[in-house]
Amino acid sequence: MNNQIVVAQNNMKGLLNGELKGMFRNALKENAGPFMSSLIDLYSDPQGSLYKCDPNDVAMEALKAATLKLPINKTLGFAYIVPYKNKPTFTIGYKGYIQLAMRTGQYKNLNAGIIYEGMELEEDYLTGTFAIKGKKESNQVLGYFCYFKLINGFEKALYMSKEEIEEYGRKYSPSFNSKYSPWQTEFDGMGLKTVVRRLLGKYGVLSIEMQDAIKDEEDIQIRATINNNANKTVLPIEDKEVIELPIGEDEVVNVDTETGEVLDGQMDVKDYENIKAPF
Template identity: 40%
Template sequence: MATNSSLKGKLTTTGKNANQVQASSLPLKDLLGTPTMKKKFEELMNDRAPQYITSIINLYNSETSLQKCEPMSVVSSAMVAATLDLPVDKNLGYAWIVPYGNKAQFQLGYKGYIQLALRSAQYRYINVTPIHEGELIKWNPLTEEIEIDFEARASDAVIGYAAYFELLNGFRKTIYWTKEQVEKHRKKFSKSDFGWKNDWDAMAMKTVLKSLLSKWGILSIEMQKAVVEDNDEREIKDITSESQNGYNGAIEAEVVVAEDIPMDEPTPTEKQPEGKEDDELDKVAEQFDKGLI
């Protein structure tokens, strides 16, 4: 037999679900205007939150294909861009909100990768560029010796893309993909032609630069998150409920470690008194959840 407390619990749960469905079914502009959404963007963007929300609405209104997507998926994608502090204006090329059927997904542009790399303060040079017919003199994929003469361009036809970076410690890496290699990669991994139809060169440069950085670059925590989120198979999450701190995901990458700092064992005087270790761990966990460490 149901008790008063169990019935109350069921009613509370039903009420929460009803509110969540109601929020999820709101039009985009109304959804962004809810107190929950405003608070989340204010936490990420501070005083720039109203301007950022306006840019999301402008993007949505200018893209018919996005208007066919679930508003919640558009907001979820925009929230990822806001977390990385990147604009969603498609003309800037830092981050895109791309439709996949009736859902939108976040995609990082090549300028976004460069911006995140520069923020890490580990890169002296980083660039990616299209190579036109007549410009490529020599390319050795084993030694990574590349010779380009940009003055020798024979036509505007693009034959490939080159990406390069040099770290502050002197480590350098260069890769070159032919246009055919990029197209093969696109057919194998891309779930949508939306970005490729709008700006093939920008998507190609992003693909080559992402390959370079994810395999050989120094990846800050921010860049690791960007690489994980920039994934066609990323699950769209409902962010009207309380979001979890952190993210679950991993990338396969050869990371260049800036330095290896050994961790010494604590001396007896440094060790925590018996019975206080759990309290210290709880404090550390609380600080981590709050983003203080």
């Protein structure tokens, strides 16, 4: 373990022994200890770059996960803290969204999965769902689906191809190209998350915490879209010579006050003052 990692680890430990410790305890009660231990491990992971971020910023992003009672262990896939330009961002995984949805008690069935080569979708336009036919023939991924049915009988499904998911990630995730991003390390998980979040966000029953989580991610997507499109349009500016009119100190250009047309001749300063302040 290099010195930078050791320093980062000690900095995070010091923070969590201060007032932040009480904040995590308020959110997680008896589970605060294991959660803070996982945060220290995550922050000091030499395989990642989170340790380059400010520990206070990382801890505050982790507190968002603690408030939602979602673990931040990357292998579990419930929630992530992703570094982008040395700034951490909390994001929920597809398992986290399913967990939050099931807590509402409104879902009878909720499932997300991968469509592989050999499998086909048969859409039912009447119900807004589809049937999956065929069997997996290889590990080639074709797309991702999500389906839910509420206890009141309402059901809905969504499918997106792998190409659509990749386009979506490139457009809306500021950290898409980072080698530490889940989009690069766990693409299937992010594909599943995308269909789950989009389907639930549009048609599902959402708790207040789910609404807040979706809104936070939408805000990130809006900022990413702005940043991706900023300064891409070059406005043509003609390079023309600026001509200065020889006007004396006591002279003012004579302009028609109604049309804005520059008239022949120049106006005396006294006449201009009378027009400018007639009363």
